[in-house]
Amino acid sequence: MTDQAYNFAYLDEQTKRMIRRAILKGLAIPGYQVPFASREMPMPYGWGTGGVQVSAAVLTPDDRFKVIDQGADDTTNAVSIRSFFQRTAGVATTTATREATVIQTRHRIPEEPLTEGQILVYQVPIPEPLRFLEPRESETRKMHSLEEYGLMHVKLYEDISRHGHIATSYAYPVKVEGRYVMDPSPIPKFDNPKLGDMAAIQLFGAGREQRIYALPPYTRVISLDFEDHPFEPSKADHPCGMCAATDSYLDELIVDDAGGRMFVCSDTDYCEARQAAGHIGKDNGGKGAA
Amino acid sequence: MQAETLSGGFADPAIAASYAFRTVMEAMARPGTVREIAGAAPPAPLSPAAGAVLLTLCDTETPVYLAGAANCDAVRAWLAFHTGAPLVGASHCMFALGTWEALAPLSEYSIGSSEYPDRSATLIVECPALDASGAVLTGPGIQTEASLSLPEVAAFRANRRLFPLGLDFLFTSGDRIAALPRSTQVSAPMGAAQVS
Numbered sequence: 502m503t504d505q506a507y508n509f510a511y512l513d514e515q516t517k518r519m520i521r522r523a524i525l526k527g528l529a530i531p532g533y534q535v536p537f538a539s540r541e542m543p544m545p546y547g548w549g550t551g552g553v554q555v556s557a558a559v560l561t562p563d564d565r566f567k568v569i570d571q572g573a574d575d576t577t578n579a580v581s582i583r584s585f586f587q588r589t590a591g592v593a594t595t596t597a598t599r600e601a602t603v604i605q606t607r608h609r610i611p612e613e614p615l616t617e618g619q620i621l622v623y624q625v626p627i628p629e630p631l632r633f634l635e636p637r638e639s640e641t642r643k644m645h646s647l648e649e650y651g652l653m654h655v656k657l658y659e660d661i662s663r664h665g666h667i668a669t670s671y672a673y674p675v676k677v678e679g680r681y682v683m684d685p686s687p688i689p690k691f692d693n694p695k696l697g698d699m700a701a702i703q704l705f706g707a708g709r710e711q712r713i714y715a716l717p718p719y720t721r722v723i724s725l726d727f728e729d730h731p732f733e734p735s736k737a738d739h740p741c742g743m744c745a746a747t748d749s750y751l752d753e754l755i756v757d758d759a760g761g762r763m764f765v766c767s768d769t770d771y772c773e774a775r776q777a778a779g780h781i782g783k784d785n786g787g788k789g790a791a
Numbered sequence: 792m793q794a795e796t797l798s799g800g801f802a803d804p805a806i807a808a809s810y811a812f813r814t815v816m817e818a819m820a821r822p823g824t825v826r827e828i829a830g831a832a833p834p835a836p837l838s839p840a841a842g843a844v845l846l847t848l849c850d851t852e853t854p855v856y857l858a859g860a861a862n863c864d865a866v867r868a869w870l871a872f873h874t875g876a877p878l879v880g881a882s883h884c885m886f887a888l889g890t891w892e893a894l895a896p897l898s899e900y901s902i903g904s905s906e907y908p909d910r911s912a913t914l915i916v917e918c919p920a921l922d923a924s925g926a927v928l929t930g931p932g933i934q935t936e937a938s939l940s941l942p943e944v945a946a947f948r949a950n951r952r953l954f955p956l957g958l959d960f961l962f963t964s965g966d967r968i969a970a971l972p973r974s975t976q977v978s979a980p981m982g983a984a985q986v987s
């Protein structure tokens with residue numbers, strides 16, 4: 502049952518049409534930031550109002566909706582966005598990546614490969630990858646139009662001369678179909694290889710900055726790098742303490758007052774599904790347990 | 792006002808538009824796939840698919856150009872009643888609707904600017920038939936290649952060369968819809984003479 506005090510999915514129809522038109526142009530020009538007139542949502546900006554507006558524009562009553570915040574389904578932010586659409590759009594919800602048709606995310610791409618029936622909606626705080634190099638919107642827009650991305654390479658190269666490697670580990674910039682440089686939102690660079698050739702549709706919404714951009718399925722997405730310093734996705738040197746996965750992105754947890762640490766999958770659904778399937782890590786009573 | 796004008800809209804507008812948009816979005820995201828889109832019953836000569844697109848995307852903020860036979864009293868009245876979209880000439884429209892022949896020449900439409908390539912027209916092309924055969928498509932949204940019964944090849948190749956500027960196309964026929972964004976590379980079907 503939807504809450505009848507609201508229009509379907511909260512937003513009025515005219516706003517949804519405007520967002521829908523922006524999404525279509527975003528899909529037609531992969532990686533280009535389409536301006537849109539962001540609306541006030543009944544939640545603070547930091548809670549991903551851009552992603553919420555995109556989700557509101559794409560959801561149908563048949564969807565199964567999942568929300569992850571840094572990989573977890575159970576944070577306050579994830580729980581309230583999920584219940585918001587349960588209430589206003591009457592959608593079913595799930596925490597299982599495989600069962601979801603629309604997944605709204607903050608700062609992660611699920612570990613399980615997404616499929617053609619799925620849509621991934623990113624909450625984006627700063628959509629402009631050139632913003633830290635150039636604060637003026639009129640200038641960054643010109644730089645995109647002229648493909649003037651030299652400064653971005655200079656910044657990455659400064660990293661190399663200072664640290665011996667590219668230190669940027671989140672929101673690592675990518676080039677889409679050889680044309681637009683795009684900010685993939687603050688996902689860890691571990692997730693960057695998943696952006697390209699994905700079977701699902703990827704939509705990016707920035708509420709405060711009023712931008713929507715998109716990656717159609719099977720789009721070429723290349724992380725910026727240099728011939729002598731090729732892009733390397735980060736890789737933890739531990740298996741997950743709970744499910745023993747060696748291929749997932751891990752969070753470091755402090756587990757006791759003595760400063761004991763444990764590494765656990767940031768994608769909680771992935772980790773729980775592996776444990777349910779009998780994969781047990783060393784901090785979970787598995788092999789090598791202390 | 793004719794009964795035809797008042798009828799033929801979405802029965803439950805917010806819900807029907809949500810389904811229709813998903814269909815349009817999937818079509819645009821996966822060029823060459825042909826889908827069914829239901830819910831609209833516009834007056835002739837509009838197809839139900841074209842009617843659903845107009846109801847889903849058009850309103851007072853989207854100037855529309857009706858080309859050829861689509862520019863008739865019945866369609867104008869229906870569009871005005873259900874969307875409020877202002878009617879304009881080809882060069883000022885955000886959406887254009889008509890047969891391929893009626894929509895020509897494509898040079899009339901806005902292809903966007905280098906800083907705002909999104910400010911470009913979307914053409915809704917009414918087709919006698921629509922199926923996944925004919926011209927070969929590659930590019931974003933297509934895993935290997937797709938085929939689509941395009942009215943011609945040369946115009947879409949020329950449009951692709953404008954990227955990131957250019958026009959985006961929705962093809963409608965009966966209750967079927969497919970799309971071709973500006974990003975798609977188009978080549979002639981196997982065995983046909985290559986034209987560019």
Ligand SMILES: [Zn+2]
Pocket residue numbers: 741742743744745746749765766771772773775
């Ligand atoms: Zn795990």
